[in-house]
Amino acid sequence: MTLADAIHASGKRLTLQRQLVLDAVQRARHHVTAEDIARRVRAKYPRIGPSTVYRNLEALEELGYVTHTHLDDRVTRWHRADSHPHGHLVCRSCGGETEVRPPALEAMARRLRELYRFEPDLAHSAIVGICRRCRDVPSQ
Amino acid sequence: MTLADAIHASGKRLTLQRQLVLDAVQRARHHVTAEDIARRVRAKYPRIGPSTVYRNLEALEELGYVTHTHLDDRVTRWHRADSHPHGHLVCRSCGGETEVRPPALEAMARRLRELYRFEPDLAHSAIVGICRRCRDVPSQ
DNA sequence: GAGCCTATCGCGAAGCGTCGCAATAAGGTG
DNA sequence: CACCTTATTGCGACGCTTCGCGATAGGCTC
CATH class of the missing domain: 1.10.10.10 (Winged helix-like DNA-binding domain superfamily/Winged helix DNA-binding domain)
Incomplete structure (x- = not known):
């Protein structure tokens, strides 16, 4: 079409x-x-x-x-919309972004479907947290 | 203090x-x-x-x-900040909110730590998707 | 308490996004 | 093509939030 x-x-x-x-x-x-x-x-x-x-x-x-x-x-x-689906991890310390591959998204989505019968769109909002680099540098 | x-x-x-x-x-x-x-x-x-x-x-x-x-x-x-931690599921169809209990958050967090060594704050942003009620009512 | 340093305040402006409204124009019909 | 219906546009205004600036006032020293 x-x-x-x-x-x-x-x-x-x-x-x-x-x-x-x-x-x-x-x-x-x-x-x-x-x-x-x-x-x-x-x-x-x-x-x-x-x-x-x-x-x-x-x-x-x-x-x-x-x-x-x-x-x-x-x-x-x-x-x-036809680009490959992926999630985002955003570091609240350095602002860096990491792409999350579909398998990890799918595994998390499965849990929400099982527990809450909720069909999540895990690519819609980034997941905020602390990235590997900032995690390894305790202060600063 | x-x-x-x-x-x-x-x-x-x-x-x-x-x-x-x-x-x-x-x-x-x-x-x-x-x-x-x-x-x-x-x-x-x-x-x-x-x-x-x-x-x-x-x-x-x-x-x-x-x-x-x-x-x-x-x-x-x-x-x-001292209230019990929990995530949010928000339905993009009806707007309804569901609380996610810490165990489900923890299970998802573990996966991100393992795969990306990323320490996520899964309570920071709601997870958007389709809730159980809207999922069961295909059209409308 | 007087005086000092500077964190904080109130205000106005600006950025991202949404909405209401009158004017425009896309997509029909005859 | 003339005409009609109504989706869409451009504009101005507003809501949420942030930022810069001069004025205010915490918290300290003497």
Whole structure:
């Protein structure tokens, strides 16, 4: 199913702004912020406002084209939905990020399904803690 | 060690505002927002501003008296640090919250320690997903 | 208590994100 | 193509939180 079909089937409309936002997310390497996206879109369409970017990201997320993640700051990161799934470990001491491989996520998810019958999305929010390097350096 | 001692030892000062903020967090049942706290403090000290509340929460957190948690909205929740530790499951469909008991947290934490030598704080951010009720009702 | 140093305060501004509203335009129909 | 319905846009305003700045006031010394 093409983008046009998917959008059409959902009752949404295919606007230039929406195409440009999707394009910017798909071209991005990883985890871009809304402002990153706005900047890229403005190169071709300078009049776009922040709310249009946010609303289009939300619409494209509903359609399954993009996803967002929260690291430990208050900025939302966006990426294409078809990239490989992974979680994030963020160190509250040095700010460093580590990717969590799907098997570890799956093992943790299984436990939550068993105990709470809750289907978790462990890639949605980073797990905060202390990374191996900072753990090995007790003070400082 | 009393509050006065702890504050003194850290080089901080014991202001009326700081005492009132701590008091408000300690009296609160659970998970209050900064605005909740501000409202309570204003009852006794109307001139307090939002930034003072935030800065005091941060200072009290450094001292180990309070902690904060992120659910799935963009509002930070605060609570006393000596309450029993627990995680949160938040349903992205109905918004409902479930508490995760320490054993489940510990089992998941162990895996991250083993695989990544990362010491996670699994109570810091809620785990987002689909709760048992919404999972059992496929459409709607 | 007077005086000093500086942590803290209140305030205003700014950043990220959301929302309401009037204007625009996408996607139909005839 | 003219016309209609309504999804979407741009804009301004607001909510949560952080930050810079000059004013205030803890906590100490004498």
